[in-house]
Amino acid sequence: MRDVIVIGGGTSGLYAAYYSRMRDLDTLVLEYHEETGGKAKVFYPEKELYDVPGFSGITGEDFVYEAQKQTDLLSPDIETGVVVEGVEETEDFVTVKTDKGDYTVASVILASGLGAYDMVPLPLEKREAFEPYSIHYTLENRDHFKNKRVAVYSNFRIGIDWALTLEKEGATEVYLINRDETFRAVYEHDEDQLAASSVQVFRNSDIEDLDGENGALSEIHLSNGETIEVDHLLVYEGVNIGKSFYKDWGLDVEKGRVVVDTEMKTSKPRVFACGDAAYYPGKTMLLASGMSEAMTAVNSVKQLLVPKAPPQIYSTVVYKHDKPGEEKEQ
Ligand SMILES: Cc1cc2nc3c(=O)[nH]c(=O)nc-3n(C[C@H](O)[C@H](O)[C@H](O)COP(=O)(O)OP(=O)(O)OC[C@H]3O[C@@H](n4cnc5c(N)ncnc54)[C@H](O)[C@@H]3O)c2cc1C
Structure with a gap:
């Protein structure tokens, strides 16, 4: 024993x-x-x-x-x-x-x-085709995102944090997708920092579809009709405890x-x-x-x-x- x-x-x-x-x-x-x-x-x-x-x-x-x-x-x-x-x-x-x-x-x-606890997954069945290579739920292994096009999907303040960190650490393009108008638990200075950054923000936009091959994501189709070309998608939708x-x-x-x-x-x-x-x-x-x-x-x-x-x-x-x-x- x-x-x-x-x-x-x-x-x-x-x-x-x-x-x-x-x-x-x-x-x-x-x-x-x-x-x-x-x-x-x-x-x-x-x-x-x-x-x-x-x-x-x-x-x-x-x-x-x-x-x-x-x-x-x-x-x-x-x-x-x-x-x-x-x-x-x-x-x-x-x-x-x-x-x-x-x-x-x-x-x-x-x-x-x-x-x-588990991270709340992206609410799209197709996500499984791109996890874990292209869809991620934490900002671990940040080197992974250097010189890459990365989208963050979140309506929490953490989404802003992640997007700004990715910008600082050398992602070539950073997109922030929020299905709502505002971010939850956000401070004014977070929004100010976001506005001063090169992060492209899509508000009131949801992810409708994903495209790519062999586990590698290449396109995100948004509910506003736009398509974003990306290499990675980071998702923070909260936590299931x-x-x-x-x-x-x-x-x-x-x-x-x-x-x-x-x-x-x-x-x-x-x-x-x-x-x-x-x-x-x-x-x-x-x-x-x-x-x-x-x-x-x-x-x-x-x-x-x-x-x-x-x-x-x-x-x-x-x-x-x-x-x-x-x-x-x-
Ligand atoms: C956003 C955030 C920021 C923080 N910032 C700071 C900070 O700046 N400084 C600081 O000192 N602290 C900070 N903390 C607090 C700190 O993270 C925690 O106090 C610390 O992680 C606690 O460690 P732990 O090992 O006790 O618990 P946890 O880190 O929660 O680890 C518990 C582990 O148990 C596992 N587990 C749970 N249930 C089961 C089960 N039934 N069977 C098997 N495994 C199970 C879980 O999967 C988990 O891995 C922060 C916390 C959060 C959420």
Whole structure:
């Protein structure tokens, strides 16, 4: 039986897995998406972060890259594309129920944020012919769009952000298609920046049809009768978030999140939580706090499984002679 399953491979889950390996725990991460990284990767890969300790500015995408690189040093097992559907605890173990089968494990760390979410897809059946090569739902891999003609389809402010970022980063043509007149949650200065840019905006225009060959998009036909020639289409239509499942899993919940104490213990003795999944008075939903809580959750798991183990360790001591991933002296 494994020592711990970390549910969720966002930044909190990745760090929990890394630190758990540092504490010599046999660890498996189960992640719903095909890729790890969580919100930082999906929602703001292109944005600069200035509130992550130790970085004087790093994009969401680069931060996730560094987090994954660090995690890989200690090689926890990671399975992606797995939906965790339930967590059942007995006195001696936990059963983690997933769409791929059940896992029996000594403990669980919930790093599953507010639950699984998906980007709302472009509402056209034909989209499938162009995903994922030409139609995208996040602004990851921005180099991909350099010297390309790119359309953004969104009626959210994020659409303006993406269009301006693409312009700045060297897309040859940038189009912004909004089926409405205005953008949701927009500030005046966003519209001013858009007006001052070279982005060509189509308002009150919907996408009616797509054309292209072998997965490569070449034309977008708009409801106003115009056709745009493009290489890529970025879509932001919002996010589908499933309802919070923690209560159904028998956990104490507040504001849709799992109530924890200062040791990240939940109402179930073998289940711990960290990151956006966790709730306690004063909780902040930030990358750094999630990772710090991950560390506390792992130390609590270690205490549960090996009561004589020290409550914490220093990496400067553990890796006095060898680097993480190499043979180490305890
Ligand atoms: C637009 C935006 C901007 C932000 N800006 C900042 C910022 O500037 N600075 C900052 O510090 N923080 C920022 N945050 C907050 C920060 O992104 C979160 O606090 C952080 O991502 C939480 O990480 P997490 O790993 O706890 O959760 P998440 O990143 O949500 O990861 C949870 C993971 O669990 C997976 N999962 C969920 N349910 C299941 C299931 N049933 N089975 C399997 N897997 C599951 C999900 O797919 C996901 O990958 C921002 C958030 C948003 C939305």
